[in-house]
Amino acid sequence: MTAPTPHLVRTSASLPAEVLSSLDKLVIDRGFPNRSALLTEIIQKEVAAFQQDYTNDIMAGTLTLVYDHAVPGLQLKLNQLKHQFVAEIISSTQIQLMNHHTLEVNLMQGPAQDLNHISQKILSNRGVKTGNLYLTNSALPPIYTPNPSISQEKNHAI
Numbered sequence: 430m431t432a433p434t435p436h437l438v439r440t441s442a443s444l445p446a447e448v449l450s451s452l453d454k455l456v457i458d459r460g461f462p463n464r465s466a467l468l469t470e471i472i473q474k475e476v477a478a479f480q481q482d483y484t485n486d487i488m489a490g491t492l493t494l495v496y497d498h499a500v501p502g503l504q505l506k507l508n509q510l511k512h513q514f515v516a517e518i519i520s521s522t523q524i525q526l527m528n529h530h531t532l533e534v535n536l537m538q539g540p541a542q543d544l545n546h547i548s549q550k551i552l553s554n555r556g557v558k559t560g561n562l563y564l565t566n567s568a569l570p571p572i573y574t575p576n577p578s579i580s581q582e583k584n585h586a587i
Contacts, residue, residue, distance in 0.1 A: 477566045485540045490564035492518075492535040492548050499529040500556030507551065511535070514547045519572060530558065537562075538569050 444452070452464060461467040477488070498504055511518050517539040524532045535551075537544050541564060552560040 477564055485542050486566060487539065487568045488541045488544065488564040488566055489536075489538040489569045490544065490562060492537055492544075492551065492560065492562045494533050494535075494552060494557055494560030495526070496531055496533065496554075496557045497529050498525075498531045498556075503554060503556040506554055507533075510547070510551055517543060517547055519569070 452467065455461075456464055456467050459467065461470075496503060496507070511521055517537050518535050519538055520536040522534050526532055537547070539547075544562065544564060548560070548562040551557070
């Protein structure tokens with residue numbers, strides 16, 4: 430038995446010839462099976478971008494930045510911000526690049542407006558060269574939920 434197909438609705442769009450040509454090239458270059466699949470991805474990204482700016486929905490995503498780790502106090506400031514927002518910044522990975530630069534990727538989850546605020550606080554530091562927040566309207570499962578059986582075991586052991 431196959432999984433049910435999501436309900437699809439047929440629509441049409443009038444596009445300038447050069448835009449359609451570019452769309453077809455993207456379909457081929459990115460390996461999509463058809464125009465509809467590519468357009469679906471593009472629309473989903475735009476909806477998520479809109480939500481990240483104008484809603485307070487819970488979203489997950491990444492904040493990627495490149496910074497000059499030779500700037501005095503920058504690493505300390507970035508670490509302080511990550512601790513201040515520990516509930517939203519779930520994970521952080523740094524990779525050392527050439528010329529005193531570090532590439533950092535932070536996995537984040539929380540209300541979209543909060544994640545935008547946190548990202549701006551991080552990206553506005555002197556020494557941060559570039560950065561981008563990418564959010565999706567999907568949320569991560571809870572990182573930690575209490576296990577009731579452990580509490581029961583501890584109570585019985587007493």
